[in-house]
Amino acid sequence: MSFLEIQDVTHSYFSKQSKTTALIDVSLSIQEGEFISFLGPSGCGKTTLLSIISGLIEPTIGHVLLENEKVTGTNKKTGYMLQQDYLFPWKTIEENIFIGLKLTKQLNEKTKQNTITLLEKMGLKNVSKQFPSQLSGGMRQRVALVRTLATNPKLLLLDEPFSALDFQTKLKLEDLVFSTLKQFQKTAILVTHDIGEAIAMSDRIYLFTNRPGTVHRVFHVPDELR
Ligand code: ADP
Numbered sequence: 001m002s003f004l005e006i007q008d009v010t011h012s013y014f015s016k017q018s019k020t021t022a023l024i025d026v027s028l029s030i031q032e033g034e035f036i037s038f039l040g041p042s043g044c045g046k047t048t049l050l051s052i053i054s055g056l057i058e059p060t061i062g063h064v065l066l067e068n069e070k071v072t073g074t075n076k077k078t079g080y081m082l083q084q085d086y087l088f089p090w091k092t093i094e095e096n097i098f099i100g101l102k103l104t105k106q107l108n109e110k111t112k113q114n115t116i117t118l119l120e121k122m123g124l125k126n127v128s129k130q131f132p133s134q135l136s137g138g139m140r141q142r143v144a145l146v147r148t149l150a151t152n153p154k155l156l157l158l159d160e161p162f163s164a165l166d167f168q169t170k171l172k173l174e175d176l177v178f179s180t181l182k183q184f185q186k187t188a189i190l191v192t193h194d195i196g197e198a199i200a201m202s203d204r205i206y207l208f209t210n211r212p213g214t215v216h217r218v219f220h221v222p223d224e225l226r
C-alpha cells in the first residue's frame with residue numbers, strides 16, 4: 001500500500017440548474033518522499049482533486065487513503081499552500097506563522113524552534129518582526145511556505161504557489177522550495193499549468209486533460225529533461 005492512494009474518485013458539483021463533473025474515476029498512488037505534479041489546463045479538475053486529498057471536500061464516489069487511513073476531513077498530516085499568501089496584514093511575519101500553529105493547537109517549543117530554523121533557511125530571519133506589506137511577493141510566498149511547513153505536515157499540497165510571481169522570483173523560489181522539501185523528505189503535490197515548472201520540480205507528472213474520461217494520464221519525467 002502506498003503512502004497516498006486515490007481510489008476510483010469521481011466528483012461532481014451540483015447546483016439548482018446543473019451538474020459539473022470535474023473528475024471521473026481517478027485512481028493513482030504516490031509513494032512517501034515523492035514530488036508529484038498535477039499538470040493540465042484550467043478547469044480540468046486539479047484543484048478539485050487537491051481539495052479532496054486535503055479532506056476539504058468529500059468526493060461524490062471513491063476515497064482517499066493516507067497512510068492506510070481513510071481521509072474524512074482536514075487533518076494535521078496535510079498542509080495546503082495556495083496561490084495567494086493569505087497573511088494577516090496587521091500581524092508580523094512571525095506572528096502570522098505562530099497563528100497557524102495556534103489554530104491547530106501545535107504551538108510549543110519544538111514547533112517554535114522549527115519555525116525559526118525554517119525562517120533562516122528561507123532567508124527571512126531579518127524580516128520576522130516586519131509586516132507583510134513591507135515584503136515583496138516572493139518573500140510573502142516564502143512566509144506562506146514556512147507557515148505551511150511549521151506544523152510539520154507529512155504531505156504538502158501546493159496549488160499554483162508561484163503563478164503570481166515575476167519570472168526571476170519564480171525560478172529562485174522553485175529552486176528553494178524544491179531543495180527544502182527534498183531536504184526534509186516531504187511528500188508533495190504541486191498543481192500547475194506550467195510544464196517547465198512541472199519538469200523542473202517533480203519526480204513524476206500526472207497529466208490532466210479536459211476530457212474527464214482521460215483525466216489521469218501519467219508520464220514520467222525523463223532524466224535528460226532535468
Ligand atoms: P485555477 O484553479 O486553475 O486557478 P479557478 O479557480 O479560477 O482556476 O477556476 C477554474 C474554473 O472553475 C473556472 O472555469 C471557474 O469559473 C470555475 N469555478 C471556480 N469556482 C467555481 C464555483 N464556485 N462555481 C462555479 N465554477 C467555479
Ligand code: ADP
Pocket residue numbers: 013014020021022040041042043044045046047048049
Ligand atoms: P483546475 O484546478 O484544473 O482549474 P477545478 O478543479 O478548479 O480545475 O475545476 C474543475 C471543474 O469543476 C471545472 O469545470 C469547474 O468549472 C468546476 N468547478 C470547480 N469548482 C466548482 C464549484 N465550487 N462549483 C461548481 N463547479 C466547480
